[in-house]
Amino acid sequence: MQKHRGFLRLAPWVLLAVVLASGCRLRREGDTDADADAGARADAAGDLARQGADAQAPDAAAKDVGAKGADAGGAAPEPSEQAVADAGLAGDGGAGLEPPRGSGVIAHGGVGSNPATSTVALAAVHMALGALATEAAPVTAAARGVAVLEDSPLFNAGTGSSVRLDGRIEMSAAVMDSSGGYAAVLGLEGVRNPVLVALAALDAPSRVLAGPGAVAFARQRGFGAFDPATAAAHARRAEVLDWLGHGGDAGAPDWSGVERELEERAPRDAGADAGADPGADADAGADAATAAPPPPPPAPAPPSGAVAVLVRAQGGQFAGAISDGGPVMTLAGHVGAVGVRGAALYVGSAGAVAVSGDDAALIQEDLARAVYDRMQAFVSSKAAIAWVLSQRPKGAPRVGISAINRLTAHSTATEPMAWAEWSGGNMRTGAVKAP
Numbered sequence: 206m207q208k209h210r211g212f213l214r215l216a217p218w219v220l221l222a223v224v225l226a227s228g229c230r231l232r233r234e235g236d237t238d239a240d241a242d243a244g245a246r247a248d249a250a251g252d253l254a255r256q257g258a259d260a261q262a263p264d265a266a267a268k269d270v271g272a273k274g275a276d277a278g279g280a281a282p283e284p285s286e287q288a289v290a291d292a293g294l295a296g297d298g299g300a301g302l303e304p305p306r307g308s309g310v311i312a313h314g315g316v317g318s319n320p321a322t323s324t325v326a327l328a329a330v331h332m333a334l335g336a337l338a339t340e341a342a343p344v345t346a347a348a349r350g351v352a353v354l355e356d357s358p359l360f361n362a363g364t365g366s367s368v369r370l371d372g373r374i375e376m377s378a379a380v381m382d383s384s385g386g387y388a389a390v391l392g393l394e395g396v397r398n399p400v401l402v403a404l405a406a407l408d409a410p411s412r413v414l415a416g417p418g419a420v421a422f423a424r425q426r427g428f429g430a431f432d433p434a435t436a437a438a439h440a441r442r443a444e445v446l447d448w449l450g451h452g453g454d455a456g457a458p459d460w461s462g463v464e465r466e467l468e469e470r471a472p473r474d475a476g477a478d479a480g481a482d483p484g485a486d487a488d489a490g491a492d493a494a495t496a497a498p499p500p501p502p503p504a505p506a507p508p509s510g511a512v513a514v515l516v517r518a519q520g521g522q523f524a525g526a527i528s529d530g531g532p533v534m535t536l537a538g539h540v541g542a543v544g545v546r547g548a549a550l551y552v553g554s555a556g557a558v559a560v561s562g563d564d565a566a567l568i569q570e571d572l573a574r575a576v577y578d579r580m581q582a583f584v585s586s587k588a589a590i591a592w593v594l595s596q597r598p599k600g601a602p603r604v605g606i607s608a609i610n611r612l613t614a615h616s617t618a619t620e621p622m623a624w625a626e627w628s629g630g631n632m633r634t635g636a637v638k639a640p
Contacts (some may be wrong), residue, residue: 236440241354250424285534305337309626309628311330311514312624314359315513315529316604317507317510317621318621318622318623319623320621322622326351326624326625327634329350329353329354332352333346333349333514333516336350337518343522345404347380356398359636362376363529364398364433367438367442367530368434368442374530375531375538376394376529377389377391378390379527379550380526380542381526382525383553386407386637388403388412389544390403390415391543392419394420395420395432396430397429398428402426403425403526405423415540416538434569444505448504499554511559513607515557515608516557521611523555525550528543532564542567542568542572544628545567548572553581556615557609558608559606561601561605561618562603563603563605566601572593576606576608580616583611586608586615605617613628
């Protein structure tokens with residue numbers, strides 16, 4: 206009986222201890238479940254936010270670049286929503302899938318391109334991201350992105366390429382990845398997407414093909430005949446011919462004649478009379494000035510530069526693709542910077558760089574490779590571009606540069622340039638111009 210009374214006295218305390226222990230265990234389990242639920246909700250919210258940003262990006266970008274395009278006063282109209290959809294933004298190709306974590310894409314429409322066309326650059330970024338989401342190779346993703354730009358008549362690549370003085374079109378494109386793969390097609394005629402022909406050449410016995418050989422390869426790989434000329438390209442050629450004093454096809458000069466005429470139109474060297482006697486007769490100088498012919502009209506603006514897409518894949522691989530419709534005033538068989546490895550495109554284990562601008566300057570400066578080399582030393586792609594631009598001589602021809610590395614992506618140009626970028630989970634688009 207004494208034992209039972211002792212147990213009864215202890216029972217409440219034992220029960221209280223059991224309840225407290227159970228409560229602590231339940232609290233710990235509840236905290237764990239709550240944390241897991243909070244994490245899941247945060248992940249879901251992040252996914253929805255990213256998906257919402259992707260879905261809203263085209264409209265926001267269209268408003269933003271439309272205003273900038275009006276300020277820039279470019280001649281090209283802003284592409285319609287249908288044009289963007291046709292370019293791949295609302296199409297299949299994986300555009301609706303979540304971009305792989307850590308991936309990045311940057312696209313530009315070439316230096317001198319109308320800022321309003323950044324909506325199409327945005328479509329190119331979405332196409333490349335969609336390709337990455339379907340586990341396509343990075344170089345394939347980059348090429349598909351450039352194909353979107355080639356299909357738009359608003360850029361000097363593919364459809365919309367420059368018509369030369371002789372009435373023909375020769376296009377160039379190249380692809381490169383960080384594994385060392387490189388291929389290019391030069392002087393290509395009668396093809397809709399030169400960049401896809403360059404991509405096909407990656408597994409060909411000859412990785413760089415030019416002229417009729419490039420055309421024959423394209424046909425053998427199933428690329429049908431296509432006329433990339435547009436009314437705007439023909440009008441640009443006619444404007445140049447009129448400026449040269451050769452209105453109409455019948456008067457189109459060969460390049461040797463153009464060179465002579467350009468030399469005649471070139472302004473005199475400002476320093477030619479630097480050693481003249483300061484006490485010379487002022488009246489004689491005035492008479493000479495009066496008798497001098499009026500200065501020639503300014504040359505027509507050149508077409509915009511090469512378009513490009515650069516890709517950073519989830520695993521840290523890089524790739525780039527570039528396409529160019531060439532200049533109006535050039536020789537048949539012209540090989541521009543796109544056809545010279547390191548001049549307009551360079552890709553390595555540290556990142557990818559694409560450059561748009563004057564062919565001769567890009568080749569002489571090996572500019573894409575120069576930015577890449579500096580990017581290996583700098584953490585920031587923006588700092589690498591800025592340093593290289595600071596080393597260019599004063600008065601150097603216009604240039605637009607895009608670069609991407611493991612951490613950053615950036616575009617800069619000395620004239621307005623359409624661009625779009627996905628990096629760090631954020632989409633940005635608009636026009637860039639160096640200060």
